[in-house]
Amino acid sequence: MTNVSLKKNTFVSTGDLNLMENLGGQLRLTNFVMNDSNFTRCSFVIPSTRVSSFFLVNSTISNINFENGAAFINYNLQETQYWTPEYAFFENGFVFIEERPFMVVNSVFQNITLSGKSKFIVSRNPVNTFINNSFVSIISNNSELIQFGKYSFPSYQSHFRFAVSTSAQNAIFQDFETYQDMFREARDILTHYEAS
Numbered sequence: 001m002t003n004v005s006l007k008k009n010t011f012v013s014t015g016d017l018n019l020m021e022n023l024g025g026q027l028r029l030t031n032f033v034m035n036d037s038n039f040t041r042c043s044f045v046i047p048s049t050r051v052s053s054f055f056l057v058n059s060t061i062s063n064i065n066f067e068n069g070a071a072f073i074n075y076n077l078q079e080t081q082y083w084t085p086e087y088a089f090f091e092n093g094f095v096f097i098e099e100r101p102f103m104v105v106n107s108v109f110q111n112i113t114l115s116g117k118s119k120f121i122v123s124r125n126p127v128n129t130f131i132n133n134s135f136v137s138i139i140s141n142n143s144e145l146i147q148f149g150k151y152s153f154p155s156y157q158s159h160f161r162f163a164v165s166t167s168a169q170n171a172i173f174q175d176f177e178t179y180q181d182m183f184r185e186a187r188d189i190l191t192h193y194e195a196s
Contacts, residue, residue, distance in 0.1 A: 001027075001028065001029050001030070001032065002028075002030045002031055003030075003031045003032075004029070004031075004032050004033070005032075005033040005034070006033070006034045006035075006037060007034070007035055007037070008035075008036045008037065009037040009038075010037065010038045010040075011038070011039050011042050011044075011070075012040040012041065012042065013040070013041045013042035014041060015041045015069065017042060018042050018043040018044070018045070018074070019042060019043065019044050019045065020044065020046070021045070021046055021047075021048055022046070022048070022052045022054075023047075023048055024047070024048070024052055025052060026052060026053040026054075026055075026172060027045065027053070027054050027055070028055040028176070029057070029059055030055070030057045030058055030059070031057075031058050031059065032056065032059040032060075032061075033059065033060050034059075034060075034061050034062075034064060035060070035062040035063045035064065036062075036063045036064075037063075037064050038064070038065045038066075039064070039065070039066045039067070039070035039071070039072075039118075040067050040068050041067075041068045041069050041070055042070055043070065043071040043072070043073070043074035044071070044072050044073065046074045046075070052075070052100060053100050053101050053102070053125075053172050054073065054075055054101075054102045054103070054123070054125070055101070055104075055105075055176070055179065056073070056103070056104045056105070056107055057103070057104075057105045057106060057107070057179065058105070058106045058107065059106075059107040059108075060107065060108045060110070061107070061108070061109050061110070061112070062108070062109070062110040062111050064111075064113070065113045065115075066113070066114050066115070066118035066119075066120065067114075067115045068116040068117070069116060069118055070118045071118060071119045071120065071121075071122060072120050072121060073120075073121045073123070074119065074122050075102060075122055075123045100125045101125065101127050101172065101183050102125035102127065102128045102129070103128075103129045103130075103131070103179060103182070103183065104121070104129070104130045104131075104133055105129075105130075105131045105132060105133070105179060105182065106131070106133070107133050107134075108133070108134045108136070109133070109134065109135045109136070109138070110134070110135075110136040110137055111136070111137045112135075112138045112139070113138075113139045113140075113141075114139065114140045114141065114143035114144070115140075115141040115142065115143055116141075116142060116143065117142060117143060118144075119143065119144045119145075119147055120143075120144070120145050121145070121146045121147070122144075122146075122147045123147075123148055124149065127186075127187055129182065129186045131182055131186075
């Protein structure tokens with residue numbers, strides 16, 4: 001989705017329905033603008049079925065209220081929801097890992113109000129990258145601004161070795177090569193990190 005604007009909207013749910021549901025695909029929001037809107041007991045976007053890649057790039061989110069458990073990006077799925085991974089996950093004794101990048105780059109979040117156990121951004125994805133973003137005038141009352149973690153790796157038999165699928169990664173970042181470089185740099189930094 002490119003150059004999309006949502007302005008002066010109100011979204012209310014019983015908690016079962018959300019504005020967008022990503023059924024295992026990849027979602028890219030570029031030059032996205034959302035302002036002067038309200039969310040109650042619902043999320044702007046959630047994934048289902050499988051952990052999914054997400055990109056928010058060059059976007060502005062401003063003057064938004066979230067209340068009663070609402071969320072902006074609620075990627076709370078901590079593992080892919082089917083028992084047998086796709087055939088493409090296996091090759092010559094290797095299991096390819098689910099990278100499923102979650103990236104927020106060059107975006108502005110301004111005048112955001114969170115209340116009643118709401119969450120602004122939740123990601124259970126295995127790799128989360130935030131680069132060059134601004135958070136201005138955020139008010140949080142009994143709520144969370146950002147929550148990362150709790151991703152569960154698929155459990156396989158112990159004789160498998162794990163690898164990164166460069167062809168899958170190239171497909172994820174097709175026409176987004178600049179962000180692929182950022183993703184790789186961030187992952188390399190984390191890989192070389194040693195706790196002291």
